Amino acid sequence: xxxxxxxxxxxxxxxxxxxxxxxxxxxxxxxxxxxxxxxxxxxxxxxxxxxxxxxxxxxxxxxxxxxxxxxxxxxxxxxxxxxxxxxxxxxxxxxxxxxxxxxxxxxxxxxxxxxxxxxxxxxxxxxxxxxxxxxxxxxxxxxxxxxxxxxxxxxxxxxxxxxxxxxxxxxxxxxxxxxxxxxxxxxxxxxxxxxxxxxxxxxxxxxxxxxxxxxxxxxxxxxxxxxxxxxxxxxxxxxxxxxxxxxxxxxxxxxxxxxxxxxxxxxxxxxxxxxxxx
Ligand code: NAP
Numbered sequence: 001x002x003x004x005x006x007x008x009x010x011x012x013x014x015x016x017x018x019x020x021x022x023x024x025x026x027x028x029x030x031x032x033x034x035x036x037x038x039x040x041x042x043x044x045x046x047x048x049x050x051x052x053x054x055x056x057x058x059x060x061x062x063x064x065x066x067x068x069x070x071x072x073x074x075x076x077x078x079x080x081x082x083x084x085x086x087x088x089x090x091x092x093x094x095x096x097x098x099x100x101x102x103x104x105x106x107x108x109x110x111x112x113x114x115x116x117x118x119x120x121x122x123x124x125x126x127x128x129x130x131x132x133x134x135x136x137x138x139x140x141x142x143x144x145x146x147x148x149x150x151x152x153x154x155x156x157x158x159x160x161x162x163x164x165x166x167x168x169x170x171x172x173x174x175x176x177x178x179x180x181x182x183x184x185x186x187x188x189x190x191x192x193x194x195x196x197x198x199x200x201x202x203x204x205x206x207x208x209x210x211x212x213x214x215x216x217x218x219x220x221x222x223x224x225x226x227x228x229x230x231x232x233x234x235x236x237x238x239x240x241x242x243x244x245x246x247x248x249x250x251x252x253x254x255x256x257x258x259x260x261x262x263x264x265x266x267x268x269x270x271x272x273x274x275x276x277x278x
Contacts, residue, residue, distance in 0.1 A: 028257045031056030034107040035256070036099060038090050038148065039117035041068035043217030044167060044248045046075075048114050051249030052256065053081030057112065060103045062088035090117040090144035091136075100151045110155040112256050115145040116167040118185070120219075126180030133181055141185035146192060153205065161204030163256040166193055167248075168211045170269060173276035186211070190267050197265030206264040208255045213271025215243040238273025 035052045039045040041063040049059045053076055061072045062085060069085040076083040084106050088099040103110055118141045122133040149164050156162030171179055172186030193209040200207055214223050214233055223229050224242045234240045251270045254260055269276060 028254075028259055029056050030112075030253070030256060033057040033111040033256075034103060034109050035059045035112035035114065036103055036110060036148075036152065037061060037114040037116060038088065038099075038144075039063050040114075041065070041072040041085075043219060044212065044215060044245045045114070045116040046072055047245035047249035048116060048165075048167075048252045049083070049249075050076060050079065050081065051246065051253035052112065052114075053079075053083060055253055055257065057256075058082040058084075058107050060099070060107065061085040062099050063117075064089045090115075090148065091140045093147070096144065096148055096151055099148075100155070104155065109159050110152045111159055111162045112165070113148060113152045113156075113162070114165045114167070114252055114256075115148050117141075117144060118167070118169075118182070118219075120179060120182040122181055123178045125178075129181050137181045137185045138188075141182070142188045142192065145189060146196075149196065149207075153200065153203065156205050157203045162206075164196070164200070164205060164207045165252050165255055166207075166209040167252075168193075168209050168267060170211050170213045170271045170274050170276045172211055172267075173269070193267060194265050201264055206255075206260070208260070208263060208265070209267040210248060210251050210255070211267050211269040211271065211276070212248045213237070213243055213269070213274050215245055215248060217245055236274050237271070241272065243270065243272060 030052055035057045037045050037049045037059060040049045040061040049061050053059045061083060063069060066087050069087055073083050073085040086099060086102045088095040090096060121136055122129050145166055166189045168189040169186040171183040172190050175183035189209055193207055197207040214220055216224055248270055251268055
């Protein structure tokens, strides 16, 4: 075959065989989808809302404070994202129900849940942690993730399927010093992902998880603002820097897209190459 014929046949292949070239926009597009992202007025949640919105999803942002919700909605609108918002403290049952009902009222359905909220009220030796600390951490970081899922699943089923994403942490694989109870709560999300995936696959709902490394947000400021701690961290990293929230948002959007249609029960670590598997 001469050179011109070879080129012509290669271009024909690109036109007719989607696997031969870059995937078409429609496979990564989330147009027509409705996404709830909890704790999404700052940091990773806000970046996830932006990444989903940039792919065409209508996003519902939420957090505890109305002023933060208003600010996040304005910011995302300024970036041409279809967005609405409401307050929701994920630890409160009535707030979780309000978030779901508001989404149904304003957007007509639910296709995606990103359960991102977490707290860490304790730093120190795990043996000094109290029952109150454990109650708070498990209620917000684990129980609310399950209870939000339970609330949205019937609505996803009405749409013929959906995606649930939990935000865990590399601390879920390797407990971080001083963050024992928080780390255990993040390990629980790895288990929750695996426990839910087989059941919800029957309803065409995929359940996945992301485990971020150290990401530049307010939540982790005590880590990345401390040079000594970061020097120690960097020894464990292949990419020797702190991650950006958008780098987690992109992974979340990928997991919700058709490009990830055969992925469920999985946790993707987005950590700059930190060695952290059970
Ligand atoms: P962040 O930048 O500090 O943002 C926290 C967000 O959560 C804010 O929008 C806050 O808004 C909201 N929030 C706090 N408590 C809430 C509650 N009870 N109910 C609803 N919203 C609440 O935090 P982030 O670093 O993005 O953390 C997000 C997730 O990533 C968490 O699950 C965290 O464990 C995980 N993660 C973070 C890192 C990291 O290095 N940053 C690493 C691994 C995992 P209001 O104050 O208005 O409520």
